[in-house]
Amino acid sequence: MRVDLQVIADMIEPRSRVLDIGCGDGALLDYLGQFKQVDGRGIELSQAGVNAGVAHGLSVIQGDADTDLKDYPSDAFDYAILSQTLQATRDPRQVLQELVRIGRRAIVSFPNFGCWKVRVHLFRFGRMPVTAALPEKWYNTPNIHLCTILDFVELCDAIGIRIERGMVFTKASAGRPIRSKRIANLVGEQGLFVLQRR
Amino acid sequence: MSAVLKMPDAARGNLPGHRVLLGTERKLLLDCGVGFGPYTLAYQTYGALNAQRSNAILVCHALTGDQFVAEEHPVTGKAGWWATMVGPGLPLDTDRYFIICANVLGGCMGSSGPMEINPATGKPYGLGFPVITIGDIVRSQKMLIDHLGIDKLFCVIGGSMGGMQVLQWVSSFPDNVFCAVPIASSARHSAQNIAFHEVGRQAIVADPDWCGGNYLEEGKRPHRGLAVARMAAHITYLSEPALHRKFGRALQDRAKVTYGFDADFQVESYLRYQGSTFVDRFDANSYLYITRAMDYFDLAAEHGGVLSRAFTGTKVRFCLVSFTSDWLFPTPESRAIVHALNAAMANVSFVEIQTDKGHDAFLLDEPELDKVLKGFLEGCAEHAGLKRG
Incomplete structure (x- = not known):
């Protein structure tokens, strides 16, 4: 399983209700069901991913974060997880608000555009950065709303979302707690946040 | 066009499978207000019911289907309409599950319907048969399930009109169904249909x-x-x-x-x-x-126009399937059900299968459908504590 997914899995309380948005082939849900007896549901955009998940006995629907969160009642889940997907949504602000509405907690991870590698790339070449975390060219990337860790924190503040925990991922370390936001914004390849509505 | 009726009407009584007289003590109260009964349901079963009576799957047939799901059809001589799905080692595994399929009320393969004899007159019912609904069909099936001594069906599954019956089942009898699979179906018949x-x-x-x-x-x-x-x-x-x-x-x-x-x-x-x-x-x-029963079907209407209320508090696990080229029951119809189930916080899976075979895809060889159903049923069997066959 992906490193960030393992970090997320370790945060989840056993026997809780989890919605994984952008669940891919359902690796996280499968793990949570097996090892934490979680009541898990998934939403996935790709048909292949959905079919693989359902054929594997997982509860997955075909859908996306922009359109399919509004139906769920408030506090429907203990955790609403959105990993590496926020930057691909049409309306990230709306999605974040829905996440903290339907989940008592939301767990969100995203590639940090403020990372020094991205900055150096842009500075040196003057072109849109292509890195391991952001492998596509500007014209074919699904990532239409990229942000930095500082941008994300600012948005959460602005829309009344409380950050309960923040973590940063670098090549050397998976999931270190954020102490200085400025340093995290410079070194982190990915940010991961646990959110609650105020 | 054929001028001879290949099967004499009297032969309907000699079909393979079972026939049971139901509604003898208590009539079936139909939506049209008529108390109907006693009535006959003709049904077929495959596999064996386990000692706990917990492995039964009710297959609901579509408009022109019947109870001959997985065997040579006694009239046409063709393979059963879901022979690709029901059998040993198939997704509806007869080594593991007890499969039941009843000819719908109003049908013409042995269940009470307009071509059967009205005991009151000694003549065929014809238009004297009461107008029935999907709800009536499902209530008649519930009496059959009670008669078979089954309290909880492991699964109710069906495509098209069969899917309507599945939705009606979970809405009317949520505690008597463990999991439900409406395929290429809808919660209401559209104006076009x-x-x-x-x-x-x-x-x-x-x-x-x-x-x-x-x-x-x-x-x-x-x-x-x-x-x-x-x-x-x-x-x-x-x-x-x-x-x-x-x-x-x-x-x-x-x-x-x-x-x-x-x-x-x-x-x-x-x-x-x-x-x-x-x-x-x-x-x-x-x-x-x-066809009239299908036209009248509108599950939300029974619940103040709010479809999710048909599923409030449901513990049933759902798997919905639609097909990309189905324009009779297109994907948005299934998606509307999924949204209602989400609002009811139900446990739901939803798969849209890529195919150019149209609505009939659920009856045809679709490997992706087999995989999805097999996986879903196995997952549910695990949750239901069903032992491997």
């Missing part, structure tokens, strides 16, 4: 041999009308790409068009064949009654 049904019904009643519904007593059969109804309906079960792939503009046994109204094109010949074989196994009045 009602319109297509009306075309079919009008074709039947316009046939002089329909005799105001009394054709059985008059010794006639409205074969032409029923065949036209079937031809029109059959087009809606396919898709334009599938028809094109199968026939294109190819001509039937001729090198060029004849400048007449014979079946020049293969697609015409195919439809005529579909119509002519259908009348040998299906009763015209049954067609009127069952």
Whole structure:
């Protein structure tokens, strides 16, 4: 399983209700069901991913974060997880608000555009950065709303979302707690946040 | 078109499978207000019921289907309509599950319907048969399940009208179903679908041999009308790409068009064949009654117009399936059900399968459908604590 997914899995309380948005082939849900007896549901955009998940006995629907969160009642889940997907949504602000509405907690991870590698790339070449975390060219990337860790924190503040925990991922370390936001914004390849509505 | 009725009506009593008289103590209260009964359901089973009576799957058939799911059809001699899905080692594994399928109330394969004899008059019901609904069909099935001593069905599954019955089952009897699979279905029959049904019904009643519904007593059969109804309906079960792939503009046994109204094109010949074989196994009045039951289906209407209320507090696990080229029950119909189930916080899976085979895809060989159903049922069996067969 992906490193960030393992970090997320370790945060989840056993026997809780989890919605994984952008669940891919359902690796996280499968793990949570097996090892934490979680009541898990998934939403996935790709048909292949959905079919693989359902054929594997997982509860997955075909859908996306922009359109399919509004139906769920408030506090429907203990955790609403959105990993590496926020930057691909049409309306990230709306999605974040829905996440903290339907989940008592939301767990969100995203590639940090403020990372020094991205900055150096842009500075040196003057072109849109292509890195391991952001492998596509500007014209074919699904990532239409990229942000930095500082941008994300600012948005959460602005829309009344409380950050309960923040973590940063670098090549050397998976999931270190954020102490200085400025340093995290410079070194982190990915940010991961646990959110609650105020 | 076939002039002979291949199976004499009396033979309906000698079909393979089971027949049971239900509603003997308590009549079936129909939505139209009539208390109906006693009534007969003809049903077929495959596999064995386990000691805990916990491995039963009710298969609900579509408009022109019947209880002969997985065996040679006694009238047509063709393979069962879901022989690809029901059998040893197949997704509905008869080594593991006990499969039940009943001919719907109003049908014409042995269950009480307009062609059966009305005990009150000694004559066929004809139009004297009460108008039935999907709700009535499901309540009649519940009496059968009670009769079989099964408290909780492991699964209720069906495509098209079968899917409507599945939705009605979980809404009416949520505690008696563990998991539900409505395939290529809808929570309400659309205006377009009602319109297509009306075309079919009008074709039947316009046939002089329909005799105001009394054709059985008059010794006639409205074969032409029923065949036209079937031809029109059959087009809606396919898709334009599938028809094109199968026939294109190819001509039937001729090198060029004849400048007449014979079946020049293969697609015409195919439809005529579909119509002519259908009348040998299906009763015209049954067609009127069952299409009407589908037209009346609107699950949200029973719940103040809010579909999610049909599923409030449900513990049933759902798997919905739609097909990309199905324009009769298109994907948005399934998606509307998924949204309602999400609002009810139900446990739901939803898969849209890529295919050009149209609505009929659920009856055809679709490996992706097999995989999804197998995986879903295995996951559910684990949650239900069902032992491996």
